[in-house]
Amino acid sequence: MHAADPVRSPAPGTCLPVRRAGIDTYRQPVLYLRRGCVVCRAEGFAALTRVRVRCGGRDIVALLNVVTGDWLGEGEAALSDAAWQALDPAPGALAAFAHAEPPESTTVVRAKVFGARLVEADFTAVLEDVLASRLSDIELAAFVTACAGDRMDLDESVALTRAMISAGEQIDWGQGPVLDKHCVGGLPGNRTTPIVVSIVAALGHLIPKTSSRAITSPAGTADVMATMTKVDLDIGTLRRVVEREGGCLASGGSMRLSPADDLMIQVERPLDFDSDGQMAASIMSKKAAAGSTHVLIDIPVGSTAKVRTTSAADAIARRLAFVGEAVGLRVGIHVSDGRQPVGRGIGPALEAHDVLSVLRNAAGAPEDLRERSLDVAGAVLDLLPGTTPGSGRMHARDVLRSGAALAKFMAICEAQGGFHEPGSAPFTRPCPARLGGRVACINNRQLARVAKLAGAPHDAAAGVTCRLREGDRIEPGAPLFEVHAATRGELEYALEYALAHPDILVVAPDAP
Template sequence: MNAINNENVYNTLSLKWLGIDTYKESVIYMQRDCLVCQTEGFEMHTRIRVTLGDKSILATLNHIDNDILGHHQASLSTYAWNLLNAHEGDVIKLSHPKPLQSLSFVRSKIYGHQLKSTEVMQIIEDIAQGRYSDIQVATFLTACAGGRLDEAEIIHLTQSMTQVGVNLSWPQEIIVDKHCIGGLPGNRTTPIVVAIVTAFGMMMPKTSSRAITSPAGTADTMETLAPVDLDIKAMQRVVEQENGCIVWGGSVGLSPADDILIRVERSIDVDSEGQLIASVLSKKISAGSTHIVIDIPVGPTAKIRSIDTLDSLEHLFYAVGSAMGVHLCIIKTDGLQPVGRGIGPALEAKDVLAVLLNQIPTVVQVEVSA
């Protein structure tokens, strides 16, 4: 047992493993009437600093009313448990965290004030470090939705998300990438483009997200064919051997704040214009891309539903891309209907293979779009 020397014994509890998976949210579980909760005033959803040895995280408190935990015990969600590298019986120290200054910037944005570059950076750093609860992340996303981010703020957001993470470099002068805004079922053109472009010798280190508003994202579809949870070294090795790759952006840590934002976006079904631009470009730039094609489907059920919205988005993409020093080419595609025959990761992967094997006309729309 890794005991923590602490003069205040009321701030320590022994860990018990419960095996509760909250995906990527750090949660701590304690008896509602345990001594630590009473003396420290910890109530439901309180943010608590949990320390074990030289590791420390912020976790959201959930109370337990039955006897699954003793009054001198606590448990952690699987994600928090792994972050601390905890073991059954370890003693953790609990304390109130320092107030997050960046939350005052989020509150300011809610009331219509413009965010400065330093304020955006602090918000993104705190999100990437896990200092925001999911509720606080959702608050930030909502404050930025509905066209509330101006051009300067989107540039600040893109720069911050690029800087907070890993940035790759490659030996070739031109590194290409392609991204589809999505929102349409069956729109799996990216794997086709990656396969063809890399076969002709161009370097395309493609990082993709999982689905946000459609049944499957590029990473979800590719995962039915090959692993996409590659770390940086594995990704670099694949690119060096094959000229390109398709990996899940969350596994390589290129833009860790964006991975958290996307996870919460999917829960609240919000994908704002400014956040979309910052998300796309930050990951492309972090991956080392210099020339990027942006595919924007326009249709009644797509993310972009009118030409006016397309024009606004196109202007912002070019403005932010220019500020970030990358070359963009934006194309409008038909978003009136699903693109392929299959809906969902496995069936969409089947469509991709059919096109690459020239099994036409079974999925002609996917081939034409690609």
């Protein structure tokens, strides 16, 4: 029990039977009580009151929603899905209710909102309350927002990183370099990780890659890999896979590697932003917790990418290198072209098809994805001690051409639970060009938006296929891109947005 959250004995009559409301409130536990019920009167509860709910030896803090309709009786309480899963009450169980005192870390949140500089102990207090569900989503969102922009300095990023590492499990792979890579994101289809891991592991190096699900994009590496193999591994299974194959392609969210960061990401997702200070802490805490020693960071730069200018890339690179080195990592920076999408598919299964075509050396495989993967794999290999700069790419190319990377990828998938081909969506329709000419520019953000409106990433087969690149010629009425969806409704919804935004792919008419 947390010292800041004392629970007094409930007043007589404040125990009620609980049932599942069947309402998804994301990660926020919510309690539902009828207005005027005995508990509300006895405790003086009102809407959005923080309520301590105790049932069967477990307790949680939930936000109260007051029910004015007749779907809930006055003599019962209902719990949201998140609250029900946390309490796991037995059939017919009674729950006790009492006011929950604000956790100590709310003072830290308030201080940061008003511009205070935080130290590691402050971040630790917040993360402890996050992991114990003592902070509401509203409070956590306030904290995330207060740390965004330029409101977190380098030392604060280091302090947050160390607090995140301490809050979870840590893996030790023993002696020797442990390689890793990460892309800061913002570039649709840039799915180099499965190819890079396969190349590096095929060369005999250790690369235990854990990746996240999508935060603000149509697909994360874990979403893509989940269309081909099992990714939700526990630490024991991950270790066995890596010891057997030298690498893995797993979801970090299924392990307690920087678990507080995973919860913060769930709040960042609906806010649709990812600030530099927290991004650096998120990346480096997970790399350190996963036992990595040498990490390459890929930073795509483009006017519609996450990082839009070279100066912004330099600032992010400095922060990532500073934080990484502070927690014992050797960090390499790879700045890449982020002006337009990579590959053809945007969405989990569509990107998986691209990855497989590159690994299989298939005719017509996306050349840009292949070349980027070789660039990144080469840069990762160049981090190894004693390596001749530039030699990594040559080794990477040879391994990919020989089929050894494909064999390693399949072996990793088999070790993780077996390989299966990614699927395809039942509904597909092109978005036609209004004008003929040449493609002048592609808006990464809006194209990704179309893929998300089509259902990606929650529907793995949904998304967008875009074969055009800047400078390509197109005839009037020819497809700019194709939308893939699981239902006709999602297909129409995505196409309606695409047709209303003709600047997603700007076509410049041919000069007379």
